[in-house]
Amino acid sequence: MNGHDDTREFADMRLTRRSFIKGCTMAAAALGLADSMIPQLVAAATAPRRPPVVWLHFQECTGCSESLLRASHPDLGRLILDLISLDYHETVMAAAGHQAEEVLHDTINKHDGKFICVVEGAIPTKDGGIYCKIGGRTAMDILAEVAPRSAAVVAIGSCAAFGGIQAARPNPTGAVGVRDLVHGKPILNIPGCPPNPVAFLGTVLHYLTFSRLPATDNLGRPLFAYGRKIHDHCERRAHFDEGRFAEQFGGEGHRQSYCLYKVGCKGPATYSNCPAVRFNDVNQWPVSAGHGCIGCTEPAFWDTMTPFYERLPEIKLPVGQGTVTTAESVGRKIMGVTAAAIGLHAAAGVTRRLLKGTAKTDEIREEE
Amino acid sequence: MAYEFEKRRAFGALYRITHWVFAASCLLLTITGYYIYEPWFTTMLEKGTADFTVANMRFLHFLAGYFFTGAVICRFYLWFFGNRQERITDALPVTKRNLGNFWGAILNYLYIRFHTPRLGHNALAGTTYLLTFLISMVMIVSGFYMLFPESATWQVWGTNLFASQATSRFVHFILMYYYIFFAMVHIYIAVWNDVMFGEGLVSAIISGSKFLHVKRPKAD
Numbered sequence: 001m002n003g004h005d006d007t008r009e010f011a012d013m014r015l016t017r018r019s020f021i022k023g024c025t026m027a028a029a030a031l032g033l034a035d036s037m038i039p040q041l042v043a044a045a046t047a048p049r050r051p052p053v054v055w056l057h058f059q060e061c062t063g064c065s066e067s068l069l070r071a072s073h074p075d076l077g078r079l080i081l082d083l084i085s086l087d088y089h090e091t092v093m094a095a096a097g098h099q100a101e102e103v104l105h106d107t108i109n110k111h112d113g114k115f116i117c118v119v120e121g122a123i124p125t126k127d128g129g130i131y132c133k134i135g136g137r138t139a140m141d142i143l144a145e146v147a148p149r150s151a152a153v154v155a156i157g158s159c160a161a162f163g164g165i166q167a168a169r170p171n172p173t174g175a176v177g178v179r180d181l182v183h184g185k186p187i188l189n190i191p192g193c194p195p196n197p198v199a200f201l202g203t204v205l206h207y208l209t210f211s212r213l214p215a216t217d218n219l220g221r222p223l224f225a226y227g228r229k230i231h232d233h234c235e236r237r238a239h240f241d242e243g244r245f246a247e248q249f250g251g252e253g254h255r256q257s258y259c260l261y262k263v264g265c266k267g268p269a270t271y272s273n274c275p276a277v278r279f280n281d282v283n284q285w286p287v288s289a290g291h292g293c294i295g296c297t298e299p300a301f302w303d304t305m306t307p308f309y310e311r312l313p314e315i316k317l318p319v320g321q322g323t324v325t326t327a328e329s330v331g332r333k334i335m336g337v338t339a340a341a342i343g344l345h346a347a348a349g350v351t352r353r354l355l356k357g358t359a360k361t362d363e364i365r366e367e368e
Numbered sequence: 369m370a371y372e373f374e375k376r377r378a379f380g381a382l383y384r385i386t387h388w389v390f391a392a393s394c395l396l397l398t399i400t401g402y403y404i405y406e407p408w409f410t411t412m413l414e415k416g417t418a419d420f421t422v423a424n425m426r427f428l429h430f431l432a433g434y435f436f437t438g439a440v441i442c443r444f445y446l447w448f449f450g451n452r453q454e455r456i457t458d459a460l461p462v463t464k465r466n467l468g469n470f471w472g473a474i475l476n477y478l479y480i481r482f483h484t485p486r487l488g489h490n491a492l493a494g495t496t497y498l499l500t501f502l503i504s505m506v507m508i509v510s511g512f513y514m515l516f517p518e519s520a521t522w523q524v525w526g527t528n529l530f531a532s533q534a535t536s537r538f539v540h541f542i543l544m545y546y547y548i549f550f551a552m553v554h555i556y557i558a559v560w561n562d563v564m565f566g567e568g569l570v571s572a573i574i575s576g577s578k579f580l581h582v583k584r585p586k587a588d
Contacts, residue, residue, distance in 0.1 A: 319427045323424075
């Protein structure tokens with residue numbers, strides 16, 4: 001960034017050609033597409049048709065929108081806003097009150113069956129869903145009206161996908177994810193707390209280029225971003241295999257950047273591409289900063305992944321305690337046995353010499 | 369000509385145990401070591417398995433390496449404190465007796481003139497074992513340098529002997545072929561001797577006793 005003026009770049013909301021191609025390339029990489037596909041992504045992204053998007057906010061903290069639109073790298077947010085026609089988004093739209101409700105109404109009528117419905121936040125269902133109301137209507141009502149008329153539903157963040165923290169025990173508001181309420185529409189889950197903007201960008205570009213949603217796992221998560229376990233791509237994986245662990249935060253192993261499994265990392269049970277894509281364009285993610293994964297892309301992670309700082313049960317370590325650690329400990333014993341064998345041999349020799357005198361041993365007499 | 373044989377004790381227990389530790393560990397080291405060099409198996413099962421094939425192979429390799437090191441230390445000790453057949457003075461062609469035996473062994477293996485087997489190894493074998501010991505020292509240092517790359521002690525040894533991890537890996541791999549070659553020759557010659565001279569050389573490394581030719585012919 002030598003002599004680069006960040007302020008100017010942030011202030012100028014226009015997307016440069018260079019930034020645009022960079023964003024498309026980043027998405028192509030995340031999707032696992034060959035670079036020969038980038039021109040197709042670019043062509044799809046520059047086509048005049050921009051799918052209208054209705055963005056619904058329910059029980060949430062707006063962290064997903066924040067991470068999407070305020071990525072430190074401004075290109076991603078701008079590219080997303082350029083690719084889609086964000087007709088209704090309570091946080092960023094200029095309209096308010098009845099005017100905003102009118103926009104929502106107009107959009108779903110005008111683009112019936114063609115718009116994408118993005119949902120951020122869980123939907124409370126207890127007591128008729130009264131725990132989340134917008135414009136006097138419950139979240140359940142709004143979703144029931146909007147989702148069936150959309151082309152597809154994208155649940156962004158763990159709350160919309162699986163209920164998130166609202167659905168954590170004892171789940172006082174009866175919060176659920178979109179997939180529990182919407183049926184008969186393609187639903188794509190992009191979980192995470194927050195999810196990586198690249199996952200959303202990749203999904204949108206995939207949809208624009210191929211006119212269909214990307215392949216998903218059985219939890220509705222796109223495989224390009226959630227196809228593999230964090231553990232299997234982790235930069236600290238070698239330390240796990242060899243048995244070198246951070247035993248406590250701030251301890252020797254922690255300072256040596258050893259594996260965080262024993263201080264509660266949930267990487268072995270979590271599917272996401274965090275180790276590869278990382279966050280905020282500074283090549284960082286929790287594990288590289290010394291904090292274990294908390295499993296935020298998995299269903300009900302507040303219930304199943306807690307306590308966050310205790311190790312997952314029943315995760316197999318190679319040969320018990322890891323290869324090098326176990327080999328070192330067994331190796332010490334083997335060296336001990338070696339010393340004992342030599343000691344025994346020497347003691348037997350000395351004893352025999354004491355009993356038989358210093359004369360020639362049997363072997364020497366036999367040889368001559 | 370018919371000979372009488374006399375059963376004589378040749379090798380002590382520690383010597384025989386280390387022999388079989390060498391045999392087992394070298395076999396394991398070669399198999400697992402080659403797998404580490406070319407891990408063909410995991411590639412087929414890359415996804416969806418919690419098996420640590422490479423990790424397990426490496427662990428077995430390390431374990432066998434420790435056994436091998438322990439046996440080498442024992443053999444070094446026996447060179448100086450073992451029985452006469454086990455000592456370095458019996459092995460190397462540095463005395464008049466051993467020089468003659470060294471030359472005799474060569475003629476023997478060339479089918480030029482068979483020699484009467486002696487109780488210990490012949491000096492040609494003893495010399496080969498010294499070479500094997502020196503190569504084993506290189507294997508041990510390069511092996512531990514790679515096992516503990518961050519250890520200051522092994523770094524001193526490793527960097528002085530091999531300059532880098534890559535070189536030590538290369539040397540470690542190339543010298544594996546010495547053990548394969550050694551095993552083939554060793555087994556062939558042991559069986560050949562057993563067949564030719566009937567001294568029970570192969571069973572001697574299990575029982576510790578050999579059957580030596582008694583000079584006088586049978587009475588009848």
